[in-house]
Amino acid sequence: MNWNGMDFFHAGLTLGLFALGLGLAAKALSWLRLTIAPGPRPGMAARLAALARGLARNLAPRRAARWGRALILDGLLQRRIAGNGAYRWLMHIMIFSGFMGLLLMHGLDELTSERWLPGYAPALDPYQWLRNLFGVLALGGLAVAVWRRRVLPRVRRITGAQDWALILLLLGIMLSGLGLEASKIISPHVFDSMVEQYLGTDDEAEINALRLLWSEEYGVVFPAAPVYSAEVLARGREAHEGSCVYCHSRPTSAFVSYPLARAVAPLGNALNAWRADQLFYYLHVGLCFLGLALLPWGKFLHPLSTPLNLTLRQGRTGSDTGTKPPALAAVLRPLGLDACTHCGACSEHCSVAPSFLVLGTPDILPSEKLGSLKRHAAGQLRGPALRAFAEGSQICTECLRCTSVCPSGIDLQDLWMQSKARLRQTGPGEPHAVLGQRALRDWAATFRSLPPARAEATRSVKLCDNRASFWGCIQCTTCTSVCPVVAASEAPTRELDLTPQQIMNMLRMGLKEEVLGAEMVWSCVTCYKCQENCPQGVRVADVLYELRTLAWARLREHPEAWDEDGPRDSARDTAISRRNAETGRGPEAEHGAALEGDTP
């Protein structure tokens, strides 16, 4: 490569490594600083000490063997991905083996191949062939990745900008590499510079003879095609065997880039005139340096953070981070967050995914909630994003399924339990907590001031707004007298605002807004004794359930009525409404934050 190219290479490498170093340092610092759990926050020194103690404890041979086992089975052989289906394992192992093969044999060849492989030269076989093989493996895997992210509904719905960025970067590196190889095959400039460096003669006749051979057998496209003659060809072969053969196998073994070079040969002169070889070089090397600089960020880090997390988890699929010393757990949690590849396995299996379909809040799905949790831990969540995170966190039922399927071995269960506990301290609270904050009178004023929620109008089962629901009520007070909450209350009128039978009476009179915030509604234990015992068949407990959903639907649409953290983000809402109109999602979905372009 010419001097300018080298300059580009060294400048790019230096910048890339500098960015990598800074990024990794910031990342390591974040593992020592970010806090997910509530309560006292272990300092950096405590975390480092806990980490050191943990490492020391695990140096014993039997424990170290467990780490090694996890690194090999889960990190290298990727057993946990296999647990999510053969095609996913095949996809990832193709990308992994192709990329790592290229990185180790080709990208770092000055440090690896040239030292350890005697007689290594990039254009010799089997290296030339292997480079193509690795490239094809990676491209095949990437094609599957594109397919699943575009076609499978449960994966498509969580796929965001960052997922495409990583796929496109890898595709760019692989394709530009093939382009570089093909354009170097056809390039007379590369031929000339090699001749200058290695032939050791400037005998024009000999160089011409070599030109003929390289044009015939090595695919170089010269501006003026050398005239064929068997005699000249033999002379060229002689020169070739004297100078070139030690570093060059025939390019036919480059089973992708050589056919590519043959295919573009008719355009060869134009490509060579544009110096396609240099363009591809800058593109290929530039993209590699970009990858280097991006490595510490987001899912680009997963080649480092995921094997680390898998090794630390030692093959466990349950949740145990909460049982570790707090300072150690405090390091393991942010590290786990960074091991996420946003593959979507958790969201494919999520127990509360149907709630996402109806409510539309992406943070209900674990793969999306994890991104918000990162921002929450960094103190960057505000307003609508914070409420969406709280809603997703609160709807999670802690069923452990995301944790047991996670190919990166993240202890998600622990992360959710800790972040939920933290949200209970800092808010926004659950509906029950929010409604407990004000007196009934204030809530009545609030609810009167709010228009009915969109969810309220579209619902198919309506009890409260249907006066027929209460026609049978004779105000006999049976519901109130069997209610265990009323019985457990020392002063029901003060503590519960209204008794069940009073609520039925007010609803019969159409005073819905006056009862939505009643403590009785939010202290209902859902035992259904009232409904079972009602002599007139009034659905007392079902009505109380409905009151809670109605109240929350209104407050959810109008957070400014209860959340000091600010009103809804109207610009964001408009964007979401537009997207929903495009995707045909219902009005309920409009509450959610945007799915695409909002991934961690």
Place this chain on the structure above:
Amino acid sequence: MNYAYFPGCKIPHHLPAYGQAVTALCAALGIGLEPLEFNCCGEPVRHRSFEAWALSAGRNLALAQRAGLAIMTPCKCCFGSLKHAAYWLRENPALRAQVGAALAEEDLSLPEEPQVLHLLTVLDRDVPSDELAARAGGRLYGLKVAAHYGCHALRPGNVTNFDDPLNPSIFERLLRRVGATPVPWALRLECCGHPLRGKRDKFSLALKARKLADARDAGAQILVTACTYCQMQFAEPDEGLAAVAQQTAESTRGAMPGRTRERSADNPQADTPPAMLAAQLIGLGIGLSPQELGLAELPAPLVHPVSLGHEE
């Protein structure tokens, strides 16, 4: 007979012992359990959105229908939620159409007659009474137990069709078959208080305390539950409630039935009976080992050597 096993969300992490006990008991009694990947029954989201609840529950009914199996759940809240969904999806054509349309995107369809059963019903219906009695022998003879029914299976009776909602007998019947002696107690059909746990703790704890005291006063040595939530309510310590439950994982894991409760003088729950899952008690009754049933240690009333003739 084979059932689609619906453990619910809380068993895998919060009460794994229940899962172990149900699996072991059903295996011992020849009840086949097919694990399907269900989603949440919907109950926890029912306070927020009727529609989210209906789709969650309805999807489970559709999954069971596709597998051609009846659902069997050991959790009464899951049971009640699924039965309510079956009820509303039958009664309200608009809701049925709405849920059906969402399910159709996954090629799922709502069953005409969803089959949802609770563990107790399956034990009562599928295991011949004399077989259970014969296998139990006298292991639990003389053990006084309070059967805690659990609201969401019992009421509203016209929705759940579990047993007579005002005077049920299925739980006591099963306990008698394995040799235990159910005691009559006033609050047996009352709520455990779990639905308000973490929401209105004052009432949640008051309901729990009242029930435990009533069971104790009725002479029960053990309070028997058949619901994940009820068991968690009675067995989990209350300390972490008002403050943040910092390490719920740890506390639940330590909350095996029989872990001795603090019995200080100022504790109103002093000497109240420990809570135990029916699947565990019946399992012990027919000779399964405590380990198989997920019991780290036996509750105090069962430790006495003559009351439980285990072959060690």
